[in-house]
């Protein structure tokens with residue numbers, strides 16, 4: 001696929017996305033939506049429930065087509081899933097019948113890497129996420145946090161240029177989540193991938209990202225974009241006590257709160 005090196009990793013330009021509801025009406029999920037993610041940038045997207053965050057990611061993968069506007073990945077219009085995109089969702093995508101290492105090695109083998117090289121690489125990635133010694137276990141024998149780490153190794157081994165993450169850690173307990181945040185930032189800083197991280201959790205967004213996009217209650221448009229100028233490397237578990245972190249979070253929350261209230265009212269109206 002073409003890669004125009006000087007272009008942003010992801011661009012959504014005046015994108016609208018409409019769906020047909022079961023009773024045949026048209027519902028606008030995204031309207032005049034603009035977003036640009038630079039190479040190596042970590043962008044978080046927050047917004048009220050149901051506003052259109054996942055739809056944004058689906059447009060980047062090509063699973064959803066824009067009803068209007070344009071979506072570009074690495075400078076080229078999206079025609080299908082770009083080979084250098086990796087994913088992380090709330091539920092991990094581990095094969096339950098495969099051992100840990102066979103899960104991690106699946107991507108490289110699929111793309112034709114010789115077995116010996118692929119297994120060596122998988123062992124390396126498992127070491128990076130602190131799972132050496134667990135290679136031959138099966139997913140059901142692991143804790144939720146360990147499964148997530150396998151999942152990260154499974155994603156990063158493919159050396160994605162773009163990482164799309166949809167509430168990847170929301171099912172984890174608070175401590176495991178904190179560890180996963182550190183792990184993610186460490187892997188990201190080495191991989192230099194561009195990340196779009198969708199979350200409901202504003203503190204998570206501010207702690208991780210370079211930029212936070214606040215979306216309006218559906219139909220989603222970009223309400224505001226905040227640059228998070230906290231220095232890196234960040235210690236996510238400690239950053240929440242930093243005054244600058246608190247100030248940035250408070251400013252964004254004031255903006256987001258109105259949309260959350262509007263979103264809740266909109267949901268109530270939809271079910272009434």
Ligand SMILES: Nc1ncnc2c1ncn2[C@@H]1O[C@H](COP(=O)(O)OP(=O)(O)OP(=O)(O)O)[C@@H](O)[C@H]1O
Nearest residue numbers: 019020021029048049050051052053054055056218
């Ligand atoms: N394939 C589809 N067909 C019809 N409507 C859809 C489809 N996909 C999403 N929608 C609607 O588009 C709107 C946005 O959905 P989306 O999943 O993008 O929101 P979200 O912000 O990710 O939600 P949440 O915060 O609850 O995860 C919702 O009203 C949803 O019902």
